[in-house]
Amino acid sequence: MKVKNNIILALDVMNMKEATEICEKLEKDLDTIKIGYPLTLAEGLEAVSEIKETFNFKVICDYKVADIPATNSKICNQTFKAGADAIICHGFVGQDSVQACADEAGEFNAEVFLLTEMSHPGAKLFLQENADAIAKMGVDMGIKNYVAPATRINRLKEIREIVGKDAFIISPGVGKQGGDVKETLTYANAAIIGRSIYESDDSQKALKDFISLI
Numbered sequence: 001m002k003v004k005n006n007i008i009l010a011l012d013v014m015n016m017k018e019a020t021e022i023c024e025k026l027e028k029d030l031d032t033i034k035i036g037y038p039l040t041l042a043e044g045l046e047a048v049s050e051i052k053e054t055f056n057f058k059v060i061c062d063y064k065v066a067d068i069p070a071t072n073s074k075i076c077n078q079t080f081k082a083g084a085d086a087i088i089c090h091g092f093v094g095q096d097s098v099q100a101c102a103d104e105a106g107e108f109n110a111e112v113f114l115l116t117e118m119s120h121p122g123a124k125l126f127l128q129e130n131a132d133a134i135a136k137m138g139v140d141m142g143i144k145n146y147v148a149p150a151t152r153i154n155r156l157k158e159i160r161e162i163v164g165k166d167a168f169i170i171s172p173g174v175g176k177q178g179g180d181v182k183e184t185l186t187y188a189n190a191a192i193i194g195r196s197i198y199e200s201d202d203s204q205k206a207l208k209d210f211i212s213l214i
């Protein structure tokens with residue numbers, strides 16, 4: 001995946017009106033949007049289709065898919081049918097569940113991002129100790145895309161070392177959660193940024209300010 005300006009907007013607003021207004025303001029400087037449960041639960045999976053039809057964006061659905069393989073397949077099928085270019089799935093559920101997502105992505109010529117370690121403090125409790133093994137599992141499976149935290153640069157660096165230089169890493173946690181965009185992009189291919197942009201009084205300027213730091 002190629003990401004313009006190496007920034008992905010996390011579009012966690014709660015209605016399509018706001019989502020569309022933000023996208024209109026930022027479409028010159030962005031080409032990749034991440035849609036998660038907030039907007040999807042508020043407006044339905046049609047939110048993904050509408051963004052795809054209205055804008056020239058790639059859409060990554062952050063559904064952190066974490067179920068048995070049969071259910072993962074169905075979740076991915078619906079997401080890709082709605083027009084998503086990629087989906088984020090959890091790795092802790094194991095190889096068969098991740099493989100189900102990868103197989104479904106293959107049917108749609110879409111992509112899977114494997115979530116290794118999350119960016120919030122609570123991830124240290126259970127997920128961190130298994131994150132390297134999750135990343136190694138992804139490498140063994142031939143997964144090309146990963147999610148790793150901008151909030152713990154040492155962990156992002158370690159996960160980069162495991163997945164290798166050719167893997168594509170997207171990294172949440174820049175801005176509101178404390179991560180630094182420039183440092184993050186030393187190891188990640190793109191930074192995911194949400195509230196620091198869409199909650200700003202001037203979202204265009206907020207985005208441009210991040211771009212100027214890169």
Ligand code: XMP
Pocket residue numbers: 010011012036062064088115117118119120147148149172173174175176177192193194195196
């Ligand atoms: P903010 O507002 O904190 O938004 O800039 C960050 C976005 O990223 C999501 N998020 C994650 N997604 N793995 C993921 O797949 C993570 O570790 C992770 N941490 C944050 C968050 O839901 C929001 O959309």
